[in-house]
Amino acid sequence: MTFLILSILLSVLFGHTVRWAQARRRHMMAVGVVNYGVAALACALLTALSGNLSVHGDTLLLGALHGVGYILAYVGMCAAMPRGGLTIPTTIMRLSVALPVLASVFWWGEQPTQAQVAGVVATLVALVLLGGREMSGASDPRIWPVTGLLFLASGGASVVSKAFLMRGLPDAKTTYMAALFGTAALGGSLSFLFEGFHPTRGDVGAGALVGVVNVVATVVMLVALDRVPGVIAFPALACGGLVATALFCAVVWEERFTRRMLAGMGVALVGLALVNMK
Numbered sequence: 539m540t541f542l543i544l545s546i547l548l549s550v551l552f553g554h555t556v557r558w559a560q561a562r563r564r565h566m567m568a569v570g571v572v573n574y575g576v577a578a579l580a581c582a583l584l585t586a587l588s589g590n591l592s593v594h595g596d597t598l599l600l601g602a603l604h605g606v607g608y609i610l611a612y613v614g615m616c617a618a619m620p621r622g623g624l625t626i627p628t629t630i631m632r633l634s635v636a637l638p639v640l641a642s643v644f645w646w647g648e649q650p651t652q653a654q655v656a657g658v659v660a661t662l663v664a665l666v667l668l669g670g671r672e673m674s675g676a677s678d679p680r681i682w683p684v685t686g687l688l689f690l691a692s693g694g695a696s697v698v699s700k701a702f703l704m705r706g707l708p709d710a711k712t713t714y715m716a717a718l719f720g721t722a723a724l725g726g727s728l729s730f731l732f733e734g735f736h737p738t739r740g741d742v743g744a745g746a747l748v749g750v751v752n753v754v755a756t757v758v759m760l761v762a763l764d765r766v767p768g769v770i771a772f773p774a775l776a777c778g779g780l781v782a783t784a785l786f787c788a789v790v791w792e793e794r795f796t797r798r799m800l801a802g803m804g805v806a807l808v809g810l811a812l813v814n815m816k
Contacts, residue, residue, distance in 0.1 A: 541762040546778040548755035550786060555751050556615065557624045557791065559744040566616045568737035570609065571726040572745025573752055578719035580753040581712040590710040597709040598717045600702045605721025607695030612722070614688035623793040628783045629664070629806050630688045632776045636661040637693030638700045639813050646704060657812030660805050665689065667802030715756065776810040 559569045585591065611631065618627040636658045642648040650658075665685070702714055737745075759775070784803060787793040795803070 541758055541765055542775070543778075545755065545759045545762040546775060546782060548751065548758055549775065549779050550782045552748070552751050552755050553615075553624055553628050553783060554786060554790070555748045557619060559748060560616065560619060562740070562744065564744045565737060565741045567613075567726050567729050568741035569745040569748060570612045570616075571723050571730075572737070572742050573748040574605075574608070574719045574723035574726065576746050576749025577752045577756070578716050578723055580749075581716035581719060584712040584757075585710045585716060588710050588712065590708075590713070592709055593713060594707045594709050596705055597702070597707050597714050600698050600705070601714045601717025602721040604695050604698040604702075604714075605718040606725060607691045607698060608718060608722040609725040610691035611688055611695065612726070614684055614691055617684045618688060623787055623791060625784050625787045625793060625795070625803070626685070626799070627688055629780055629803055630685050631692040632780050632810060633661045633664055633806055634689050634693030634696060635776060635810065635813055637690075638696040641697045641700065646700075651815060653812045653815040657809045657815070660809030660812060664802050664806040664809055667798055667805060711760065777807050780807060780810065 556566075556569070560566055615627045615631070618630070639650065639654055639658060643650050762775075780803065784795075788795070
């Protein structure tokens, strides 16, 4: 249970480290590229230390697809934060767990429980409540494409991750993660070709810090999932992370929530708990 609590705190810390970099006016794509580059190197090193050096083509392909989802979700998160703070994009990303649940039903033939069906419905209601609004509560139609990108990219990445687990490949999970993070770093770096940007030391330092937090959070999460049953771990990670993020944002970043947003987060908590029930 200690690793589960630590995993929740570290997942929250990752989002706030990104928020901190944005508040310091760092170039967020440079921060993202360095973050994913550091994470890719760390995962490759962990693979080498594990001794499991076999690499299957499907591992690289699925890892690359997951990486595309990661960089798109990162872009969506950075675009959403100036309009809705950190709480809204974090909530949207956690709500995207509904997509792998739906994929499990329609692609892998798993039978959902009544609780999971109710959770998916609650997820859709929460998206309506949270989408299209700024922190002030004023209508802003520009947020819909951003939240849509965030939901689809994050949820799509989770679907690819489940596909990798369902394949049962013998490769080390860190090999998959190295391909994931490496693709995300490469995808983000392509944007530099269009804007001719050269990262500063501050950008690199902030990205390295985010990358270290990212790797530690991922490793601790894997340990937690290995020690705690999934039926307990997934609801705890989703709901605990959402509550912890909201509280931290209110205290540290002084984010203020409208009644609509509070209602949306409340419905999201219920939906996340139900979706993860077996």
